Amino acid sequence: MVVPPWYELPPPGYGGLEQVCAALVDALVERGHEVTLFGAGASTGTSARFVPTEAELQAHRLGQALPELAHLARVNRLISPEVFDLVHDHTTTGPLVAPLRPVPTVATVHGRPKGELGDILREVDPSVGLVAISAAQRRLHPELRWAATVHHGIRWDGLPHKSTPGTGPVLWLARFSADKGPDLAIRSCRAAGLPLVLAGKLDDPLEKRYFAEVVEPMLGPDVRVVRNPDRETCLELLLAARSMVLPIRWEEPFGMVMLEAMATGTPVVALDRGAVPELIRSGVTGVVCRDPAELPDALRQAAVLDPGDCVTHVRTRFSAERMAEGYEALYRDFAVSAAPEPVRAGLAPATARH
Incomplete structure (x- = not known):
């Protein structure tokens, strides 16, 4: 499992990608x-064997090309077909650099596959299995060689939830x-006569300016x-909130914060953009x-919706275990298709690749 060198797993605060990867690693x-996890920093909070390529996390260089490229170059030197499938x-x-590895690669696309990211993905070798995180994301660039779509999932260990609707302020939780x-x-909250908490990431210069x-x-x-806010504060705010409001203006590929809210029993009010209708059962x-x-x-x-319905929805459709099952099918397919013929002959049939 190769993750970016910016944040630790799981993240202490903001970091949707890191949260998803931590849940997937532990479920696998x-x-x-x-599972061997290649990242940066001194340690990991997951149950994987951790191999750092850099002693220090590179969050202060987030967005720069060289830290990630150097990280990937080090990872590729450590990949051996005798150790990894x-x-x-x-x-x-x-x-882009996956074909240099001696074992097959599947790659989850976490961002919006348009513009510069779309240009990168368009040049990816056909041997690399690109994974979408929602149908909405695939629709943004249907020409890409998508191998599968696997929704994110969350872990339930120790995650509390409410049994009656919250009475606290409406919560907005995102980056500014x-x-x-x-x-x-x-x-919208002012028009509805409801108090609001704005909680979010506010450390980037663009975020501060906005x-x-x-x-x-x-x-x-x-x-x-x-x-x-750190993870503990986010959880406290979610449990107290009567609802979450997420009036996004872009085609968001997923939206982990919506799952987190519903998992605690907090209903989500959102605009119909990106993956929102894939995640929320409107009216439920x-x-x-x-x-x-x-x-x-x-x-x-939303104030009268049943918190239990929110919790059941996420447990049923967006658990870490269900996410792991989806990736397992893809792993098996790619491992079999990349294996030498004598090895393939002894393996059970795998689901055909798209």
Whole structure:
């Protein structure tokens, strides 16, 4: 399992990719697989064997090309067919260098496969299995050689949930960006007469500029701001919230925060963009709105939804175990297709690749 060198697994705060990868690693180990995790830093909170390629996490260089490329070059030197059957890559440029490895690679695409990322993915060798995280993501670039679609999942170990609707403020939980619509969250909650907590990542220069220019002038006594909350604080806010509002303005490929909210029994009110309709059962686990003008009424409707329905929905459709099962089928297929003919003959039939 190859992850970017920016954050540890699982992340202490913001880090959806890292949270997903940590859940997947532990689920695979529980299912009997031997998993080696290549990352950066001193340790991992997962049950995998950890091999760091860099002693220090590279979060301060997030977005730069060289840290990830150097990380991948070191990983490739350590990959041996005598030790590994398959590589699962979660980095941005990893799919491009995957053909240099002596074992097959599947690569999960975590971002929006358009623009520069789309250009990278278009040049990926056909031997690399690209994995989409939602049908909405695949629709953004259907010409890519997608091998499968596997929804993210979350772990349930020690995760509390409420049995009655929350009575606290509406919660917005994301990074401070126009794409995530914190300004729409303020307007919709104000129109509905409901208090709001804006909790999110606020350390990048662009995030700070957006907050200062757009969000801060809109603040009032009905809005509380929580900057860079850790995981424990996020959980406390989710359990107290009457609902979550996520008025996104972009085609978000997934949205782990929606799963986290519903897993604690908190319904989600969101705009119909990206993977939102794949994750929310509108009228049961939240409300999906086509227009921002619908948000105030939707927030009132969400207050009466059953928290138990939210929890059951995520447990049934978006567990870490279900995610691991989806990847297992793909792993088996790629390991068999890449094996020499004498080895293939002794293996059970695998699901055909798309």
